[in-house]
Amino acid sequence: MKKTIRNLLGLLAVSAVFVACNKDKEENSMSTSQVMVVHASPNAPNVDVRINNSLALANVAYPSNSNYTQLNSGSTTIKVSPAGTTTNVIDTTVNLEANKNYSVFAVDSVSKIKAAVVMDDLTAPASGKAHVRFFHFSPNAPAVDIAVTGGSVLFGNRTFNDQAANPSLASFTAVNAGSYNLEVRAAGTNTVVLSLPNINLTAGKIYTVFAKGFLGGTGAQALGAQIITNN
16 A cells, blocks of 8 residues: 555656646747837827736837837737826737737827837848838828939838738838938829938848828928838
8 A cells, every 4th residue: 555655656746747847848938029119100199008908118209119029929919008198099909920020100190090010020131231111101191102312213102001901011122231312202203202311221230211290290290201220
């Protein structure tokens, strides 16, 4: 009888170790994603951002962005509210894929504010290259082309928030590193609506450029462009 009890206790001990090892393995293998949040709504106030109901960012001003934050992959709730309140103007759930990177933009005028979620491919550029992409986040501006000053079009016929319907428009384009003078033109014309001089693209870096503000806006809400260094 004593021998049977000793054997049973031994089996229980081995089982406990096995369960503990499995638990540690599950915890260590938990998949993660990275998320950047960008305030791109021209007339919205400073905002707080809650991720899975926990305050992640406080008092974020337009047109600034956070660093990437590592989160558990899977279904993730993102809520945006005027700073100091819990009145959510954006309440969205996104499915974060394991080992992927994302940007979440708060876009449009404050009365229509919404989330624009894009995947960020942070694969390192080839030697001597930079990666760049463009988003149109000026709510009342018409379709535009982004071109080298007096030269070729880099991003053609872009409309407000168009990557929402066509995710391929969130892809990065490889360009030679260097300093560029760019211009925003009315799509399909040579009419320049905004000049973007001295845009420096460093080899090995990844950039997002987005049109911000309102056509005809003034001050902080004037039509312009914002550059984010993703990596």
